[in-house]
Amino acid sequence: MEKILIGVGCSHTQGCAVQLDAGTEFDECELATPELKKLYGKEKVSTEWITENFSWVGHLGKLLNVDKVYNFGVGGRGLEANIRMLRNYSFRVKDLSNHLIVLQIPSLWRIEVLKIDERYGAVIQMLGDLVSSHEGCSNYLKYYHDEDFHVYRLINELYFLQDYMEKLGAKFYCTDIFSPEPAHYPDKEEFNFYTEDKILNWSSEITKNIKGEELLKNINFIKLNFDGWRNNKDWDGKSSGFGSNKTHCLHSEGLLKDDMHLSELGNKKLAVGFYEALKDEKLFSS
Numbered sequence: 310m311e312k313i314l315i316g317v318g319c320s321h322t323q324g325c326a327v328q329l330d331a332g333t334e335f336d337e338c339e340l341a342t343p344e345l346k347k348l349y350g351k352e353k354v355s356t357e358w359i360t361e362n363f364s365w366v367g368h369l370g371k372l373l374n375v376d377k378v379y380n381f382g383v384g385g386r387g388l389e390a391n392i393r394m395l396r397n398y399s400f401r402v403k404d405l406s407n408h409l410i411v412l413q414i415p416s417l418w419r420i421e422v423l424k425i426d427e428r429y430g431a432v433i434q435m436l437g438d439l440v441s442s443h444e445g446c447s448n449y450l451k452y453y454h455d456e457d458f459h460v461y462r463l464i465n466e467l468y469f470l471q472d473y474m475e476k477l478g479a480k481f482y483c484t485d486i487f488s489p490e491p492a493h494y495p496d497k498e499e500f501n502f503y504t505e506d507k508i509l510n511w512s513s514e515i516t517k518n519i520k521g522e523e524l525l526k527n528i529n530f531i532k533l534n535f536d537g538w539r540n541n542k543d544w545d546g547k548s549s550g551f552g553s554n555k556t557h558c559l560h561s562e563g564l565l566k567d568d569m570h571l572s573e574l575g576n577k578k579l580a581v582g583f584y585e586a587l588k589d590e591k592l593f594s595s
Contacts, residue, residue, distance in 0.1 A: 310407045311376035312593045315398075316366030317391045318413030321487045323382025324364035326559060326570035327354075331384065344564045356380075363573050368580035369411070373592070385435065387419025388463050392470050405479035407593045411531070411583060412483045414467070417460045417490040422449075458502050460490050461521050468524040480592050482529045484583070491530075494521055531586045538578040539571075 316322050325331065327345055328338040337353040340346045354362075360380040361367040370378035381394045391412060399405060420436040436454070440446045467483070474481045485491045507513050536542075544555045552563030557575030559565035564572060571579060 310594070312373070313377045313379065313408045314366065314370045314373060314375045315379045315381055315395075315408060315410045316364065316369070316413070317381040317395060317410065319382060319386060319415035319419075319487070320384035321382070321415075321570060322364060322366060322413045323380060323384050324359040324576070325382075325384040326565065326568055327359065327363060342565050348564065363576060365571070365576040365580045365583070366411075368577045369583050372580060372584040373409070373587075375409070382413075387415045387421065387435070388417060388467065389419075389421045391415070392466055395470060395474065399474070399477055403477065405474060405477040408474075408479040409587075409592045410474055410479050410481045412467075412481070414483055414485045414488040414491065416488050417463045418456060420454075420459050455502075457495075460494065461502075464491065464494065464521050464524050464528075465519070468519075468528055471528060480590070482531050482587065484531045484533065486533060486579075491525055491528075494525060531583060533579075533582045533586060538575060538582045 320326055327341055329341045330338070334356045337355050338359070339353050340349065340351070346352055360378060364380060364382070366380050366382070367378055379398075381391065381398075383390045383394070395410070418437075421433050422436050422439055423431055424434045424439060425431055440450065471481045471483070503518055506516075506518070510516060539556055539558075541554050541557055541561070544553070549555060551560055551566050553561055554563075555561050557572050557578060559568040559570050559572050562572045562574070
């Protein structure tokens with residue numbers, strides 16, 4: 310049975326920061342800057358090339374010697390999109406034995422909302438984009454939005470996604486290195502969001518809401534050393550800003566100004582960190 314690695318997350322997983330414009334998986338993408346074009350000796354690259362040569366997913370796949378790598382990263386989107394992609398995949402592939410899934414958690418403040426567009430109909434849009442472009446959002450934020458509610462809801466969704474993927478045979482791990490919310494989660498299990506559950510439910514004691522802290526303790530987080538993949542050990546100790554090589558990000562390495570996504574070297578080091586954390590686990594049956 311072939312060994313399959315699926316990397317899931319946002320742009321930190323997809324690697325789309327090096328593209329000039331977003332394209333489909335079938336398009337070749339122009340590299341975003343002259344510096345990137347000079348580094349790689351080409352004007353355009355395929356999405357497959359980005360996965361295999363730039364993203365941490367491709368580098369981890371090589372370290373684990375897997376047969377197939379899938380990049381389910383989606384730039385600019387949140388956990389809801391990640392969950393939807395894995396559910397869609399598992400609808401078509403029922404047996405996830407010999408699948409390793411590593412989910413890089415996007416910011417839990419990235420919330421999807423439904424927007425009714427006069428031209429396109431009902432479309433999903435990120436709340437942050439809608440707020441910046443739509444005058445009528447102030448009432449929505451005032452009366453229908455609470456960040457604590459959505460963070461708790463997404464932590465709940467993440468735990469049960471892990472549970473479902475494991476029941477289908479997959480090995481499932483998460484990393485929150487680009488998402489501060491899980492590590493700083495203030496456990497507010499009650500919130501008073503679900504007050505009606507207690508009133509209307511005749512079995513409220515055995516079906517009461519699970520504490521967010523309890524859910525987080527049961528999610529398979531990968532433990533990483535921050536210095537090992539982000540910071541450049543060869544930094545001169547003085548330089549800063551664009552091209553300083555202080556960290557392994559595109560801005561610091563002088564490849565894409567003001568962009569803090571990891572460079573290829575940073576992604577390689579991150580993949581090594583994942584590999585070191587997971588190499589002693591039984592990830593595949595053969």
